[in-house]
Amino acid sequence: MNSKNIMPKPEMPQGRPMPQSGPMSQDRPMPQGGPMPEIMMAIMPDFPRWNRFFFQLDCVFVIVYFLLKCIFFVFFWQEGMLKDFMGTYTIQYLIIPPVVCVIILLGAAALRKRLPETDMRQNAIPVFTMLLINLVVIMIHNVFFITIGIFCIPICMTTVYSSQKMSKTVTVISVGGVLIALLRQFMEATTTEDRLFIIPQGLIAICILLTVGLAAQIALKMTDGQREKLVHYAVEIKEEQRNAEAANEAKSLFLANMSHEIRTPINAILGMNEMILRENRNEQIEEYARNIHSAGNSLLYLVNDVLDISKIESGKLEIMENVYELSSFIHDCYSMVAEKAENKGLELTVSCNPQLPSKLRGDESRLRQVVTNLLSNAAKYTEKGGITLSFDSHYQDGKMMLVINVKDTGIGITEENLGKLFTQFTRFDMEKNRNIEGTGLGLSLAKRLTDLMQGKIEVQSIYGVGSSFTVTIPQQVVDAEPIGDFQQKYSSLANKVGKYHQSFEAPDAKILVVDDTSVNLKVIVGLLKSTKMKVDTATSGRQCLEMVSQTAYDLIFMDHMMPEMDGIDTFVEMQKQKNSPNKNTPVIMLTANAITGVREQFLQAGFTDYLAKPVNGESLENVILKYLPKEKCRTEAALDSAVAEPDYPVTLKELAGLYPKVDLAKGLSVCADSYDVYIDVLKTYAESPEADKLDEYLEQENAYEYRSCVHGVKSSSLSAGFSGLAEQALALENAAREENWDFIRANHAAFIDEYWMAVSAIEKVFQ
Numbered sequence: 001m002n003s004k005n006i007m008p009k010p011e012m013p014q015g016r017p018m019p020q021s022g023p024m025s026q027d028r029p030m031p032q033g034g035p036m037p038e039i040m041m042a043i044m045p046d047f048p049r050w051n052r053f054f055f056q057l058d059c060v061f062v063i064v065y066f067l068l069k070c071i072f073f074v075f076f077w078q079e080g081m082l083k084d085f086m087g088t089y090t091i092q093y094l095i096i097p098p099v100v101c102v103i104i105l106l107g108a109a110a111l112r113k114r115l116p117e118t119d120m121r122q123n124a125i126p127v128f129t130m131l132l133i134n135l136v137v138i139m140i141h142n143v144f145f146i147t148i149g150i151f152c153i154p155i156c157m158t159t160v161y162s163s164q165k166m167s168k169t170v171t172v173i174s175v176g177g178v179l180i181a182l183l184r185q186f187m188e189a190t191t192t193e194d195r196l197f198i199i200p201q202g203l204i205a206i207c208i209l210l211t212v213g214l215a216a217q218i219a220l221k222m223t224d225g226q227r228e229k230l231v232h233y234a235v236e237i238k239e240e241q242r243n244a245e246a247a248n249e250a251k252s253l254f255l256a257n258m259s260h261e262i263r264t265p266i267n268a269i270l271g272m273n274e275m276i277l278r279e280n281r282n283e284q285i286e287e288y289a290r291n292i293h294s295a296g297n298s299l300l301y302l303v304n305d306v307l308d309i310s311k312i313e314s315g316k317l318e319i320m321e322n323v324y325e326l327s328s329f330i331h332d333c334y335s336m337v338a339e340k341a342e343n344k345g346l347e348l349t350v351s352c353n354p355q356l357p358s359k360l361r362g363d364e365s366r367l368r369q370v371v372t373n374l375l376s377n378a379a380k381y382t383e384k385g386g387i388t389l390s391f392d393s394h395y396q397d398g399k400m401m402l403v404i405n406v407k408d409t410g411i412g413i414t415e416e417n418l419g420k421l422f423t424q425f426t427r428f429d430m431e432k433n434r435n436i437e438g439t440g441l442g443l444s445l446a447k448r449l450t451d452l453m454q455g456k457i458e459v460q461s462i463y464g465v466g467s468s469f470t471v472t473i474p475q476q477v478v479d480a481e482p483i484g485d486f487q488q489k490y491s492s493l494a495n496k497v498g499k500y501h502q503s504f505e506a507p508d509a510k511i512l513v514v515d516d517t518s519v520n521l522k523v524i525v526g527l528l529k530s531t532k533m534k535v536d537t538a539t540s541g542r543q544c545l546e547m548v549s550q551t552a553y554d555l556i557f558m559d560h561m562m563p564e565m566d567g568i569d570t571f572v573e574m575q576k577q578k579n580s581p582n583k584n585t586p587v588i589m590l591t592a593n594a595i596t597g598v599r600e601q602f603l604q605a606g607f608t609d610y611l612a613k614p615v616n617g618e619s620l621e622n623v624i625l626k627y628l629p630k631e632k633c634r635t636e637a638a639l640d641s642a643v644a645e646p647d648y649p650v651t652l653k654e655l656a657g658l659y660p661k662v663d664l665a666k667g668l669s670v671c672a673d674s675y676d677v678y679i680d681v682l683k684t685y686a687e688s689p690e691a692d693k694l695d696e697y698l699e700q701e702n703a704y705e706y707r708s709c710v711h712g713v714k715s716s717s718l719s720a721g722f723s724g725l726a727e728q729a730l731a732l733e734n735a736a737r738e739e740n741w742d743f744i745r746a747n748h749a750a751f752i753d754e755y756w757m758a759v760s761a762i763e764k765v766f767q
Helices: 037-043 047-078 086-114 120-140 144-161 164-188 192-279 283-313 326-343 364-380 442-452 486-494 518-527 541-548 567-576 598-605 617-627 636-642 650-658 664-670 675-687 691-700 703-720 723-737 741-766
Strands: 322-325 347-352 357-362 386-396 399-408 456-462 466-482 510-514 534-538 555-559 587-591 609-612
Touching: 047 086, 047 120, 047 144, 086 120, 120 144, 120 164, 144 164, 144 192, 164 192, 192 283, 192 518, 322 326, 326 347, 326 357, 326 364, 326 386, 347 723, 357 399, 364 386, 364 399, 364 442, 364 466, 442 456, 442 466, 510 518, 510 541, 518 534, 518 617, 534 541, 541 555, 541 567, 555 567, 567 587, 567 598, 598 609, 609 617, 650 664, 650 675, 650 741, 664 675, 664 703, 675 703, 675 741, 691 703, 691 741, 703 723, 703 741, 723 741
Parallel strands: 347 386, 510 534, 510 555, 555 587, 587 609
Antiparallel strands: 322 357, 357 466, 386 399, 399 466, 456 466
């Protein structure tokens, strides 16, 4: 879905409202296609503040003027200079000028209140108020050198408002006032000498005012030139911002398309491969299929990393908190990298504080993404030794901080490279590490995700020795019950086979799958084959509309991106059909579009749920179980109770009778379902018991030999179908690795007894 590229409106600075007329000056209108008013205001003075300041200046001027008049009155009175015209002087000089000035101020104040603060005419009020006050002063007092000073004030005031027209007007009025005062003084002069003295004095005053006015004009032209450059620069920045947003929109569209185009073949590869894993009984082919599964998932993770980086850059990645089991989370993190570590001969150790809470609330998927990125990075750059994944916690400001540490014995990082460690697409020692896979996105993505979750990531490294990454993330405790000794659960982590286990059957159910790619249809049909559901397929929206108008379905899966009619358009047309048998049928959106917001978009469009490609069997069956009518499903428990015991040979049945803990099905699966091979494995298992050696190594406290010997017992027990023995052996192996002799002594005897029970059962059956 394309979103509109809406330019955000810039915030206006406080005290700088947008003008209602003339954004830049009172002289020039806004040029067509020119900069926006908010850009203008961003580089203009704060006119309302200057208006208030200048009006206050007018008031102060009138007050000072009145005080000076009072001072002169007292001085003249004390000198006896007002005896003959006390009344005339009081009225003409002490009362009338201040009263007129106050009337001017009151009129200006009333006008300021009537006009909006953003009206550009507000700028002229304090300037012309000062000008009128000056005219009152000059008409009362014909003193030109005082006049020069006071008329310079309004001329200088105009320079703030970027209006050359206002500046010229004030200058002309000021010169006119001086000429009127000059004419009046010339007419009142009683002698020729007085008149000749007045003319040069007036001309000097006029020249000074014209000079100040000219200087104001020059200053305004200079500031206007600079302001036009700033406006041009601001317009360029706005255009660059629009281009950047358009490019970001294009990138988002490209990523959506790329996600769909890449995930579609990945969906086919992983889906077909899962069917191979389900149906194959050849050990070599199974190994090939698991390699395909691993490589396909690696490609999928790479696509997800690129998409997540894009989401973070656009500010669209959301943190979705949910309740999760900490033990399951640790299990998943371990499993993601266990195979890679094993292939490189690395020891992968898990250390977990047994007092950690069992259930937490947080963004489990993003946290897992951070940890697996760190583990994968450690596995890439570690050639010998091992990797340790540890979990602990502490409390800070009342919040539980989950502390996750990934430590390796790899190549390490130099001090000069530590500062660039979390930069995108950055890799160090390219010549030395040219054969190491990766894009350089992992650590950058881990850092950004950690920041989004209000956490922090720290790194310590010694070049040539190894590195240690510590992630601290705030999490909410949901269930404070301790997780317990995680060492006891290592076997389920290391030996999780990953075989398909059917979760339900629904022979009476009928579903429709709509997808324009035939391979995708084959994948889904193949994944659902064991469920015995009736699966119809449609390769276009038109074909889907024809089918849903005639046949009732229990569930419909709809592909998103299809030619002619996409999934949303098809769904809308479905809803318009009258008397449709699928009016209330749940419709699940299938899409390879993994960008942010698609789930909400599909739910708002009316879809029941959303399933991302590539689809795996487990997630597909889960969503079907969620929405299929319960009466049509036979769940896993019912299936298990209905499964008949396989027709094993008599010897294997006898073995199961003597040693009920044997898992014959698992032992046969390891031996390619060959009874002969499995029986040979069991005989070999009993021919060379290791119990005596283990007793000897325990007595000597030889940790290395004990661990090697018990490791062999673990492997052979798995091949023989003795899963319980293998779990006990693994726990002892881990304890020997840590030289935990207390644990070994406490559990060794029980393990040896169990071991001899299995060996004795084999010997009795096959002697």
